[in-house]
Amino acid sequence: MGKVFARLDDVTLTYGDHVVLKNCSLDIMEGAITCVIGLSGAGKSTILHLLDALRPPDSGHVYIGDHDLCHLPERDLAALRQKISLSFQFAALLDSMTIGDNVALPLRENTELSEPEILHIVHDALESVGLAGSSELLPSELSGGMLKRAGFARSIVTRPELILYDEPTTGLDPIVTHLITNMIVALRKKLNGTAVVISQDLRSIFMMADYIAMLFEGTIIAFGTPEEIKRSDNPIVRQFLAGSEVGPIPI
Numbered sequence: 264m265g266k267v268f269a270r271l272d273d274v275t276l277t278y279g280d281h282v283v284l285k286n287c288s289l290d291i292m293e294g295a296i297t298c299v300i301g302l303s304g305a306g307k308s309t310i311l312h313l314l315d316a317l318r319p320p321d322s323g324h325v326y327i328g329d330h331d332l333c334h335l336p337e338r339d340l341a342a343l344r345q346k347i348s349l350s351f352q353f354a355a356l357l358d359s360m361t362i363g364d365n366v367a368l369p370l371r372e373n374t375e376l377s378e379p380e381i382l383h384i385v386h387d388a389l390e391s392v393g394l395a396g397s398s399e400l401l402p403s404e405l406s407g408g409m410l411k412r413a414g415f416a417r418s419i420v421t422r423p424e425l426i427l428y429d430e431p432t433t434g435l436d437p438i439v440t441h442l443i444t445n446m447i448v449a450l451r452k453k454l455n456g457t458a459v460v461i462s463q464d465l466r467s468i469f470m471m472a473d474y475i476a477m478l479f480e481g482t483i484i485a486f487g488t489p490e491e492i493k494r495s496d497n498p499i500v501r502q503f504l505a506g507s508e509v510g511p512i513p514i
């Protein structure tokens with residue numbers, strides 16, 4: 264195994280008296296795509312929020328590289344967040360702006376780059392998601408799959424080292440799902456970065472994952488390559504992959 268890029272270390276997180284994560288540990292390997300699987304409400308999105316430093320755990324630690332996010336001053340956290348991009352489940356572009364302006368937004372807001380430099384990066388990002396000709400269009404003129412890709416273009420213009428995707432293919436047809444899955448792999452390579460993907464789409468996960476982690480009842484109960492997970496003899500993993508009503512998972 265390679266280097267660890269990010270780590271949850273013995274994390275516990277609760278909402279009121281609802282324990283979402285309990286002594287949960289997970290290594291995110293550098294330069295790899297790690298997919299987190301688990302039931303709805305298991306806490307998958309919560310893991311992404313921890314990695315994006317949107318909230319601290321109740322106990323335990325979250326590391327990005329050597330930085331313990333729980334002990335960083337707000338200024339350093341803000342700088343670190345610049346290296347991380349969270350692509351939300353329902354990430355929306357601003358309706359009143361062209362696709363090009365939407366994609367340029369993070370650069371115009373967070374960098375001192377000149378306008379020609381920004382236009383160059385935006386063009387490159389749109390090209391890498393197959394939308395080179397769509398810069399002048401409004402979001403209302405794009406299909407759902409195209410909007411998703413434009414959202415990805417926006418999330419890579421700042422060249423993040425870690426991209427977090429929350430259910431990137433939910434609600435998309437099988438062809439667009441396939442396209443988006445390949446795009447996640449291609450964007451990771453292009454950025455030479457690290458990715459974490461949460462998805463309920465097992466086919467797409469087995470296509471793109473370097474590692475799969477299964478979250479169940481607050482902890483990671485299985486971690487391995489797709490081949491290892493496929494061969495897992497953990498009855499919970501087997502039931503989940505089979506989508507069976509019969510097994511140890513309470514329904």
Ligand SMILES: Nc1ncnc2c1ncn2[C@@H]1O[C@H](COP(=O)(O)OP(=O)(O)O)[C@@H](O)[C@H]1O
Nearest residue numbers: 278281283301302303304305306307308309310
């Ligand atoms: N802001 C919040 N306040 C209270 N409960 C929350 C909040 N966010 C999430 N939860 C609860 O935490 C659990 C895990 O949520 P989430 O991480 O979104 O699960 P998943 O992404 O696996 O479906 C769920 O039971 C959800 O209802």
Ligand SMILES: [Mg+2]
Nearest residue numbers: 307308309429
């Ligand atoms: Mg979720």
